[in-house]
Amino acid sequence: MIFNTTTYLVLGILLREPKSGYDIVKELASFRPAKSSQIYPILAKLEANGFVDCTQVQQDGKPNKKVYSVTSTGKAKLEAWLDTEPEPPVIRDDFLSMVYSVWIKEPETLERLIKDRKTYMEQRLDFFTEKLAVMEASFPADIHNFYSWRHCTRLLYSRRIAMTAQEIEWCNDVLKDHALARRTTEA
Amino acid sequence: MIFNTTTYLVLGILLREPKSGYDIVKELASFRPAKSSQIYPILAKLEANGFVDCTQVQQDGKPNKKVYSVTSTGKAKLEAWLDTEPEPPVIRDDFLSMVYSVWIKEPETLERLIKDRKTYMEQRLDFFTEKLAVMEASFPADIHNFYSWRHCTRLLYSRRIAMTAQEIEWCNDVLKDHALARRTTEA
DNA sequence: CTCAGCATGTAACCAGTTACATGATTAC
DNA sequence: GTAATCATGTAACTGGTTACATGCTGAG
Structure with missing residues (x-):
């Protein structure tokens, strides 16, 4: 599976605190906006490869949601990335x-x-x-x-x-x- | 034809001074890097739609080049864009x-x-x-x-x-x- | 003789957006 | 009744990168 920066960010968000895809989009909004159509496939891939776990959460008055949390493999992957050199920033303005x-x-x-x-x-x-x-x-x-x-x-x-x-x-x-x-x- | 921001930038560069595709890539490098594989198709489209003119320039010791300059239609298009609101900046860092x-x-x-x-x-x-x-x-x-x-x-x-x-x-x-x-x- | 620079381009792919589908609840 | 929020997802598309092809010149 391909790990791009957004995938690492998603992992980082979930490591701070388990969240649903919807909540990840909200968290990203202020500093690195992403659409749900980008986040949901990333979560599916992360789960399929064992980097995150998923629990269905029943809610009343709201639709049910899938809460994702990072596995130890996922955390190790993120840690390894933090030891690499970041790419130079890209600005489209x-x-x-x-x-x-x-x-x-x-x-x-x-x-x-x-x-x-x-x-x-x-x-x-x-x-x-x-x-x-x-x-x-x-x-x-x-x-x-x-x-x-x-x-x-x-x-x-x-x-x-x-x-x-x-x-x-x-x-x-x-x-x-x-x-x-x-x-x-x-x- | 679709005018994206990069297309307007190319037009802006050529309006300052006629250039080849190769030179446009160099000009962009310091503030908004783009690869030649992106610039050449843009130039071809701009020319096909009459927004730029192209002259073949013979060179000795170097390959020949195509120097592009903006037409009045091209300039008008750029001017109209400058009266619109820019999109909020996107930063990937x-x-x-x-x-x-x-x-x-x-x-x-x-x-x-x-x-x-x-x-x-x-x-x-x-x-x-x-x-x-x-x-x-x-x-x-x-x-x-x-x-x-x-x-x-x-x-x-x-x-x-x-x-x-x-x-x-x-x-x-x-x-x-x-x-x-x-x-x-x-x- | 190899590498950097000049010069133009195509094909395949990745990253991200737009548009769409679905459906419940709450606030105005 | 209609708009906003919660919630998950797919399909089609745009924007941009990577990799490849070609070929010549000058510097080390």
């Missing part, structure tokens, strides 16, 4: 491709593009700041404990917050530059 | 997926992961800082001219530099935290 060519339009197009980006990034910043604050309040010990998964989550949140804030700052710089250049042209 | 699960290993694994990331980011920072410096020295007027494509390139470089520096800073914070926590455990 339409916004950047648009900025690349925006010089062919009037400067207003750039301004709109940057303003919208800033708004988007401000929303993301609020979202992650809130998430981190909630976790800090609820699990003040765990987030500083190297052997707790919440420690890793804290690191990822703090990275995300710092990066997003940096991008907002850049947007502000571009906007300032833009206003300045306009005033000089008009004068 | 193995490193982040590894950090997500690294709590199951000894703290040394996290330390190695972060140190390698820092080294990678430092290389990227040097690369883009150098690129920007060269452009600033060679085209001091263009990079502040809204109607020059170099202005856009400068914005993208400065963003990349700021983001990369921010990531290095985060790596340092994690490493500092790590050293501190270890000293407390040993004491």
